Amino acid sequence: MITLRGLTKRYGDKTAVDGLSLEVAAGKVTGFLGPNGAGKSTTMRMIVGLDHPSAGEALVGGRRYAGMPRPIREVGALLDAGSVHPGRSARAHLVAMARSNGIPLARVDKVLGLVGLESVAGRRVGAYSLGMRQRLGIAGALLGDPGVLMFDEPVNGLDPDGVLWVRRLMRGLAAEGRTVFVSSHLMSEMQLTADRLVVLGRGRLLTDAPMAEVIARGSGNAVRVRSPRASELAERLRAVGAEVRRTDEGELRVTGLPIDRVGLMAYEAGVPVLELSAVEASLEEAYMDLTGASVEYGTGMPGAEALR
Ligand SMILES: Nc1ncnc2c1ncn2[C@@H]1O[C@H](COP(=O)(O)OP(=O)(O)OP(=O)(O)O)[C@@H](O)[C@H]1O
Numbered sequence: 001m002i003t004l005r006g007l008t009k010r011y012g013d014k015t016a017v018d019g020l021s022l023e024v025a026a027g028k029v030t031g032f033l034g035p036n037g038a039g040k041s042t043t044m045r046m047i048v049g050l051d052h053p054s055a056g057e058a059l060v061g062g063r064r065y066a067g068m069p070r071p072i073r074e075v076g077a078l079l080d081a082g083s084v085h086p087g088r089s090a091r092a093h094l095v096a097m098a099r100s101n102g103i104p105l106a107r108v109d110k111v112l113g114l115v116g117l118e119s120v121a122g123r124r125v126g127a128y129s130l131g132m133r134q135r136l137g138i139a140g141a142l143l144g145d146p147g148v149l150m151f152d153e154p155v156n157g158l159d160p161d162g163v164l165w166v167r168r169l170m171r172g173l174a175a176e177g178r179t180v181f182v183s184s185h186l187m188s189e190m191q192l193t194a195d196r197l198v199v200l201g202r203g204r205l206l207t208d209a210p211m212a213e214v215i216a217r218g219s220g221n222a223v224r225v226r227s228p229r230a231s232e233l234a235e236r237l238r239a240v241g242a243e244v245r246r247t248d249e250g251e252l253r254v255t256g257l258p259i260d261r262v263g264l265m266a267y268e269a270g271v272p273v274l275e276l277s278a279v280e281a282s283l284e285e286a287y288m289d290l291t292g293a294s295v296e297y298g299t300g301m302p303g304a305e306a307l308r
Helices: 040-047 090-100 106-114 130-142 160-175 187-193 211-217 230-239 259-269 283-294
Strands: 002-011 014-024 028-033 055-060 075-078 148-152 179-183 196-201 204-210 222-226 243-248 251-255 275-279
Touching: 002 040, 014 040, 014 055, 014 196, 014 204, 028 040, 028 160, 028 187, 040 055, 040 075, 040 148, 040 179, 075 130, 090 106, 090 130, 106 130, 130 148, 130 160, 148 160, 160 179, 160 187, 187 283, 196 211, 196 283, 204 211, 204 283, 211 283, 222 230, 222 259, 230 243, 230 251, 230 259, 259 275
Parallel strands: 028 179, 028 196, 075 148, 148 179
Antiparallel strands: 002 014, 002 055, 196 204, 222 251, 222 275, 243 251
């Protein structure tokens, strides 16, 4: 379990992490989300003692990282896949880590096999692709067989096969009772991987809740209806209190009315309907609703014409 109590990090007058208090439970995958610069990496760095909190504390299994005699046996982390010396081989890197942490060398081949790097383990890491470096970083996190694992953007640079592999790995580690804390900007992937979500915005906690609850709170559940007389239908739907948005020429997104009611109203009004479908709420929409006001480096969502 990871426990954060009033965790705060200031850089000059910038507060990167602002009074964060929460618990990341064992036996679950907890997704860590937030816009660029929200403070996710800084939080993870403080958990593994790479940054010192300006206030508050971060505990793993009730203890500070700095007080652990063999820390990588208790918490494994992939924070920056590019941090390995490029002249070293993957095996040499893992052997050095194992030696300095009292881990049997047999474990090196075990984790190389687990991440699928055994055939290239003797090659210089400098010649590795981004995806291979990610796999090596994951191998390093798993080396000490720790009960707590943290991954900062683990699927960054991985091909679809690698993304699926990471998802299965995270789920498997949680099923073994480990604490898995993982950050990502890929909402669709997170929706498939995490049980619970922690969302940050400008260093502050926006949400700490089960995945299903976060999605249900979003405005994603809706009805899509396509009609050549969309404006007329929109007017009728609004008149009974529905919220109606035009998403495309002749296409409406309706919230606040069940799908049958939308269909019946169109029928009663004699408005032709070309498509009527339920839109499943997605994490992406719920996330956008949650973080809209916290995006620091927003683009204002330009259309393609603005980029020409
Ligand atoms: N060493 C540092 N010195 C000064 N400011 C820093 C330092 N490290 C991080 N920051 C600032 O702290 C804030 C939080 O950064 P952090 O990297 O933790 O965010 P993040 O949520 O991981 O973002 P991203 O999704 O872009 O990786 C940012 O505004 C960043 O510029």
